[in-house]
Amino acid sequence: MPVPPIVLQSKSRSTHYFIATAIITSFIIWFIFKLIYPYPFITIDSYYYIGAAYENANAGSWPIGYSKFIRIVGYLSHSPTLLVTIQYLVLQLSFIYLFLSIRNIFQIGKWSSLILFIFLFLNPLFIYGSNHIMSDIVFCSFAICWICQLLWIIKRPRLYMIFTQAFLLTTIFTIRYTALYFPLFTIMVFIISNQSTWCKISGIGLTLLLLGAFIQFTRIKMEEVGGIRQFSSASGWKQASNALYMYGHIAAVDNTPVPDKFKVLHQLTKNYFKGPHTYVDLYSIDKEFTTGSFYVAAYESPLMQYLRTKQGENADVFEFKNIAPFGPFFNSYGTYLITHYPLPYIQYVILPDIMAYLLPFPEIYGTPNDLYYLWSNHLGVVAKNWFEFTTITILTNFIKIRGIILSPYPLLFFIIHVIYILSLIAILLQKHYKKWGNIIRKSYFLLVLICTINFLFTILSAASVLRFQFTFIIIEFVIALISIKLIMESAARRSNNHDSYNGMKKV
Structure with a gap:
């Protein structure tokens, strides 16, 4: 280090x-x-x-x-x-x-x-x-x-x-x-x-x-x-899982045909949501055991059903070699559903992910x-x-x-998020940054950009839990502390200038 x-x-x-x-x-x-x-x-x-x-x-x-x-x-x-x-x-x-x-x-x-x-x-x-x-x-x-x-x-x-x-x-x-x-x-x-x-x-x-x-x-x-050259198998499973959290809300009314390569998996998905199944929702992921990855882990999931049709009913899902080959295919299927139903995806995945980011689920904490x-x-x-x-x-x-x-930590994280956002807005609206030195300005906005891109990446990829935010809640806390310090210094300077001006008027 x-x-x-x-x-x-x-x-x-x-x-x-x-x-x-x-x-x-x-x-x-x-x-x-x-x-x-x-x-x-x-x-x-x-x-x-x-x-x-x-x-x-x-x-x-x-x-x-x-x-x-x-x-x-x-x-x-x-x-x-x-x-x-x-x-x-x-x-x-x-x-x-x-x-x-x-x-x-x-x-x-x-x-x-x-x-x-x-x-x-x-x-x-x-x-x-x-x-x-x-x-x-x-x-x-x-x-x-x-x-x-x-x-x-x-x-x-x-x-x-x-x-x-x-x-x-x-x-x-x-x-x-x-x-x-x-x-x-x-x-x-x-x-x-x-x-x-x-x-x-x-x-x-x-x-x-x-x-x-x-x-x-x-x-x-x-x-x-796994027999397939890929960087991350888990990301493909997660992409498909996110899509199914959305598709479960529209499966009953959707009859749009899908490309031939997705027909078997899509039919399993349609049958699953039409029949008796466990209801899960990203607005209340704290009520299900996977905290936002139900369709990756649950035995009844269409993804698991598809795996068993290819690997056999007794396939060991704890063996990575059994699940790895499906990553790219599931990624393609998930991307297909998301791009064809963007508004439901925003409603049923991105919006609850935003809520989970602001008030993260404790999960293992x-x-x-x-x-x-x-x-x-x-x-x-x-x-x-x-x-x-x-x-x-x-x-x-x-x-x-x-x-x-x-x-108390989910609530504490929420409070830090709010203070960070409000202090950043105050800095931007009052244009305090124009009075800073070049090094401070670059450093400050680097930290802000890191937190901003992380927020966008998180809400587009997965529901946020407490432990995923450790690094970024620290940076947000630091930014909020710096922002408040700089705002107070600016207010003190204005007050001193005002007092000096009044003193000159009296003289």
Whole structure:
């Protein structure tokens, strides 16, 4: 993880105090936390990550980056405590990097720094999140470091940042494919940065080279497993699932013919919605077990029915090689339905996704029961063997405490979204940005653009749950804090100018 120049340059006693306090409190908090919660939290996704690490897989339903992270830590020890502790420490280091970067670039004062410090280092959500065997915290950590690196390329570019930025972005890309649009920011930042054309071309070129190499590597490995060269099988299933959330509302009245290649699947879809079936709706996805991916996971789903017609009734859907070949076909089918029924898609998918973004579903940060017991199937056996588990049971009182502590977070996220939006509107309407320095203006609008593109990407692709927003709620919080600080400074200047003017009139 690259060291920010400010760590070396800062002479501020308060900055050193903040760093020391962050380090000490982080260790104390984690030590106490692990006494209370000695075992990690494990959900359905965890088993797939552990299974891929166990098999050293190079392709799967999920991106391979986090599984490789588990495997790398496994070279040191298979202790689950070590794994989640490393996750926590990496997150704290990324928070220190962010905290110092924001203090230096935007020159926030003591009170703003204190508020940001509390939000980052004393936030129970990130402490509990670090105890999950999930990719969310690792993704958040590297994404935060990458964003900080972009800010420093704007403020004070250095040659080594060509390499560190490319490494960070490629790492993020291997962990979660929602980073697909991240290279756009890299290209933009290098273009507007104050460095030589050679450095700009090198920075952009190296990034695209590494990402292209990873994409091609993944496509080849996907072909070896599933027989079809593709980058992501899961995205195709998800595209079709989103389309079915919409199509369920219009299937009864739609008689439009479809292309021949879709006829079998489409007939299964029509029959499914005409007959008895489980009603699911993205406006209330908290009431169904998949939180927005019902047609990917449910046995009765038309997608699963189609898989069984091709693979046999006893096909094991937990085996990636059985589900991978259908990704491209389902992607085409989902895209066909979406493009032919755009208005229903907006009504039944995009609008509820907007609501879910503003008030995200807690999902595994609610009260799921599966966090505290091990599966008995082959995935559970793999997890036991990898981590040498005997149990992950936690005292009931501590389970309840977790639920109580985390229950306000959907509302808290909503409040942060609202404050962020209102403060941004105030900045734009009052045109405060015209009075800022060039570095602050570029940095501020980079952060705004990252949040804006993420919002658009999210509402078009999937219903948002709490854990998907970790990185971006942090950035929104930072933007809101900076906006309020700049608005207050502007108001103070106007007040001083007004007082000076009145004083001159009296004289």
